[in-house]
Amino acid sequence: MKKVIKCGKFFSAVDDKVLENIAIVIDGNKIESVGPISGCNCDGCEVIDLSDKFVMPGLIDAHLHTLMNGEVTCMDDMGKKTIGDMTIDSMKNAQSDLMAGFTTVRDEGSYGFADIAVRDAINAGKITGPRMFVSGIPIGTTGGHCDSHYNPYITGQHSMGQVIDSPDAGRKAARYTLKYGADQIKVMATGGVMSIGDEPGAPEFTYEEMKAILDVPNSRGKISTAHAHGAEGIKIAIRAGITSIEHGMLMDEECMDMMVEHGTYLVPTIIAAERIVAMGVENGLPAEAVGKAQRCLENHGKNLEKCRAKGVKICFGTDAGTYYNRHGEQTREFGLMTEYGKFPVAECLIAATRTNAELMKWGDKVGTIEAGKLADVVAFDESPFDNIEIMNHCSFVMKDGVVYKG
Incomplete structure (x- = not known):
């Protein structure tokens, strides 16, 4: 079953922008697509709701x-x-x-x-x-x-x-x-x-x-x-x-x-x-x-x-x-x-x-949230742009499409 992560605030690390209301579609251990929640079809998918979190790459x-x-x-x-x-x-x-x-x-x-x-x-x-x-x-x-x-x-x-x-x-x-x-x-x-x-x-x-x-x-x-x-x-x-x-x-x-x-x-x-x-x-x-x-x-x-x-x-x-x-x-x-x-x-x-x-020459598989990369995703309860100390309190951890925390 595919997973869909609904992100309130989203930082891909592709650039320095923070986006809002983004959906990450995950198939197995890889990211299938990234785009606005409004355009995402969640039918038949396991939905992980992080709409109150700051989401970024592992x-x-x-x-x-x-x-x-x-x-x-x-x-x-x-x-x-x-x-x-x-x-x-x-x-x-x-x-x-x-x-x-x-x-x-x-x-x-x-x-x-x-x-x-x-x-x-x-x-x-x-x-x-x-x-x-x-x-x-x-x-x-x-x-x-x-x-x-x-x-x-x-x-x-x-x-x-x-x-x-x-x-x-x-x-x-x-x-x-x-x-x-x-x-x-x-x-x-x-x-x-x-x-x-x-x-x-x-x-x-x-x-x-x-x-x-x-x-x-x-x-x-x-x-x-x-x-x-x-x-x-x-x-x-x-x-x-x-x-x-x-x-x-x-x-x-x-x-x-x-x-x-x-x-x-x-x-x-x-x-x-x-x-x-x-x-x-x-x-x-x-x-x-x-x-x-x-x-x-x-x-x-x-x-x-x-x-x-x-x-x-x-x-x-x-x-x-x-x-x-x-x-x-x-x-x-x-x-x-x-x-x-x-x-x-x-x-x-x-x-x-x-x-x-x-x-590490691993840029083709980790480091950003993009289609084709491994599904390594973490989340925090508020934005580090507002409070950098929130990085000391990770509330959600996914590695290879498997949730280990949160």
Whole structure:
């Protein structure tokens, strides 16, 4: 039986317009047509009445980690939990994302390929969850953002990443990651906030190492993504052929110009640093991490305004899973985007739908509400154009034509 969704207010994400009294006709898991309710024949259809709601495409979070859920102990947990533990955690966190309106997520690095296991189980219908685009195990360097800092006599896999220190090792790590089913390659181009002993502004790879890694996904039509705060690490990644820069909180104007020239996407993840700064040391966060986050967040808003003015392609991502940044609650990023960078509401919504779909090369199936696209639809009780905080309270979720909430 076909479904008809009656929408009071309707945002397709094809453009920045909000329409009223629109009907979405769904056949199976795809959108058949979109048009005025007055011209829609609902005979024989299941009618879903959202005439008092704001309806839009399913949200996409382009940067999160399903294996963590905001715990202060999350880095140490990688040396204590089994892959089985991590996989179950990833499943439950992904389900929280779906209930918050994220029908698609991009997992930016996992442990032991737990993200791939969860993605495949969702796709096979074994469990429920959002559509997942996954990285597998990220690639970093000795002492870098995805290395561990356990006693050197402790051996085995106990960090989030594969550690490499040469072009050949980087090439092998990328091939290994794709071999086991990753959708993209994730690299740690600079130090980070949550890791110990590194600096967010410092590059991790040489150009030769980065190029060797990225030649693998680029030769296979895959995308790539770089955790990168500092300007030099960002520039190395862009020159080597990266698809997206994650965070980018310490970039300079040359970085911005290079991103425009190369068509590189930016995923700002404001909430990741904001949560660390807001919660602070008094809540048990490491003082080193709080200090790093403060330095990263200091000029992020001004830089985002410059990125918008220059035409950098900006996505929506949250780094959900990092300290005090819990799955299902990461929609706070919408409000932060209007505060940091002065994003208009329409730009926020398009970043979290159409632009993210284009980043993942999934623009032909998700990201907008149009005929032929998958039936991913969410709704809110009022318009975010009137109150951006309503994005924290999704009241209706449909993925692939199936209603999961509301």
